[in-house]
Amino acid sequence: MGQTMEQLREEMEQCRKCDLWQSRNHLIFGEGNHHAPIFIIGEAPGRDEDRVGRPFIGPSGILLDKIFAACGFNRENHLFISNIVRCRPPGNRPPTPQEAAACLPWLNRQLELVDSRIMILLGATALKYMAGPDYRITRVRGNWIRQGNRLMMPVYHPSALLRNPALKRDTWEDFKKVVYKYRELVAPDHYTPHIP
Ligand code: URA
Numbered sequence: 001m002g003q004t005m006e007q008l009r010e011e012m013e014q015c016r017k018c019d020l021w022q023s024r025n026h027l028i029f030g031e032g033n034h035h036a037p038i039f040i041i042g043e044a045p046g047r048d049e050d051r052v053g054r055p056f057i058g059p060s061g062i063l064l065d066k067i068f069a070a071c072g073f074n075r076e077n078h079l080f081i082s083n084i085v086r087c088r089p090p091g092n093r094p095p096t097p098q099e100a101a102a103c104l105p106w107l108n109r110q111l112e113l114v115d116s117r118i119m120i121l122l123g124a125t126a127l128k129y130m131a132g133p134d135y136r137i138t139r140v141r142g143n144w145i146r147q148g149n150r151l152m153m154p155v156y157h158p159s160a161l162l163r164n165p166a167l168k169r170d171t172w173e174d175f176k177k178v179v180y181k182y183r184e185l186v187a188p189d190h191y192t193p194h195i196p
Pocket of ligand 1: 044045054058061083
């Protein structure tokens with residue numbers, strides 16, 4: 001039998017593949033439904049996440065949860081939320097290519113276990129490491145990228161929406177496409193009052 005999420009979590013907790021373990025309070029494994037139809041990929045934990053040990057619980061996470069709620073999605077049923085790297089880079093800088101390379105095998109194992117049909121890439125870092133270095137978030141957001149039998153939707157990172165609220169309008173259009181795809185592939189009767 002293959003590895004379970006709990007076995008993966010135990011293995012991951014020991015990780016010292018890059019230097020970020022030295023400053024971490026928590027390694028953030030990810031959370032949500034272990035068989036979620038939608039897999040969310042962020043960049044890296046921030047201060048709040050490092051303190052508590054859960055992904056997206058700070059200001060970005062609060063905004064993200066509001067967007068999910070408007071889509072009729074929640075962490076318990078529809079989503080699994082993870083990151084490119086699991087430990088907080090000091091000062092919230094983006095992860096280095098070396099840190100991302102060290103951490104990506106963990107994400108790939110999670111992706112295999114959860115086996116979601118739909119992935120949402122939050123921001124430039126997730127896009128770069130999941131789709132490739134030539135992709136630009138401003139150019140490709142809102143457009144599906146196919147990888148094998150997975151479909152990836154790149155969207156702006158919620159921290160970008162907090163810095164520049166004008167981006168919220170486009171982002172809502174992008175999330176509407178995710179809801180339409182979810183209805184097409186997973187649950188035709190998925191209801192949210194915000195999206196007919
Ligand atoms: N930003 C991210 O990219 N990931 C988190 O888990 C929190 C904030």
